[in-house]
Amino acid sequence: MAAGALHRSIRTIQLHGGSNDSASTKEFGNSSLKFISKGFAVDVKFLSNRSRSFSHCKMHVIRAISSHASVVDPIWSTSHVTTNFNQNTSIESSLILIRHGESMWNEKNLFTGSVDVPLTKRGIEEAIEAGERISSIPVNMIYTSALIRAQMTAMLAMTQHRQKKIPIIMHDESIQAKEWSQIFSEETIQQSIPVITAWQLNERMYGKLQGLNKEETVVKYGKEKVHEWRRSFDSPPPNGESLEMCSQRAVAYFKENIEPQLQNGRNIMVAAHGNSLRSIIMYLEKLTSLEVTNLELSTGVPLLYIYKHGEFLKRGSPVGPTEYGVYAYTRNLALYRQKLDEMVQ
Numbered sequence: 001m002a003a004g005a006l007h008r009s010i011r012t013i014q015l016h017g018g019s020n021d022s023a024s025t026k027e028f029g030n031s032s033l034k035f036i037s038k039g040f041a042v043d044v045k046f047l048s049n050r051s052r053s054f055s056h057c058k059m060h061v062i063r064a065i066s067s068h069a070s071v072v073d074p075i076w077s078t079s080h081v082t083t084n085f086n087q088n089t090s091i092e093s094s095l096i097l098i099r100h101g102e103s104m105w106n107e108k109n110l111f112t113g114s115v116d117v118p119l120t121k122r123g124i125e126e127a128i129e130a131g132e133r134i135s136s137i138p139v140n141m142i143y144t145s146a147l148i149r150a151q152m153t154a155m156l157a158m159t160q161h162r163q164k165k166i167p168i169i170m171h172d173e174s175i176q177a178k179e180w181s182q183i184f185s186e187e188t189i190q191q192s193i194p195v196i197t198a199w200q201l202n203e204r205m206y207g208k209l210q211g212l213n214k215e216e217t218v219v220k221y222g223k224e225k226v227h228e229w230r231r232s233f234d235s236p237p238p239n240g241e242s243l244e245m246c247s248q249r250a251v252a253y254f255k256e257n258i259e260p261q262l263q264n265g266r267n268i269m270v271a272a273h274g275n276s277l278r279s280i281i282m283y284l285e286k287l288t289s290l291e292v293t294n295l296e297l298s299t300g301v302p303l304l305y306i307y308k309h310g311e312f313l314k315r316g317s318p319v320g321p322t323e324y325g326v327y328a329y330t331r332n333l334a335l336y337r338q339k340l341d342e343m344v345q
């Protein structure tokens, strides 16, 4: 990654650092500090430590290396990833969206929403199959919701990836969690893919429908009402979130956290849910609130978008690693696949 890119990333840490990245008072007593933040292992020297607030403390970044190993991905070392920080319009990156595989409540046809239910055996198989489909598409970072069905899907899918890197969940919930999950081998870091979990990508909160059977709910409230709750943009289910409300957190998270990574040439997989992904797709494809009512996402089917010139180009779902079509979408994808082919020879 270019030095400029690192410094801009660090500036981002400073700007947003007040709450999430605040260092402990003990650490501020030193004139230098090492920490891992937003996936970067950072060495800093404090120029002024009068302020106790990390976000206001002046510092000089001595060294910042990606702790998100795949950001500097050897397979991409000659590609755009290292040279793309000057708003280079030729930057191109892949975005894979995947709804989790079948969950135990999908199987029972229950409204699930924010309830944290695991995958069924079929859901596990769907996730593995999804992994095969995307196994030759580059993935530098993974975002999942905070719910186990999305996390299982991401992890299972990555067991199939030809790059053989290891997805590692980033624990940012406390300073201790960050410290205790550090990795001390740069080589091991390079063989890892950071997995960022975010509640904002969770399924819409289904309110008083959670745990109810979908068919029984139709019998009780009528087909039309239930369809309106499930698919309309702005009618929330009782005490729950409408798609619009879900979109306010999911799309905001996407814009603030995921889109900048794509702009920097990082290839991203997002494993999330029917409605959080519907709202993100609505944004990517500029769908109207009417058009989004017809958008249905199957469990465990990955969708590919190419990000280029600030636009998201829909590329459907890759069929499989042996299918050539998808890799012909862009030269970079074809080259990536070719490098993977060469690696196994």
Ligand SMILES: O=C(O)[C@H](O)COP(=O)(O)O
Pocket (backbone or CB within 6 Å): 110, 111, 112, 113, 114, 203, 206, 230, 273, 274, 275
């Ligand atoms: O939360 C749920 O019940 C499902 O994952 C999505 O439900 P929906 O198809 O009713 O939106």
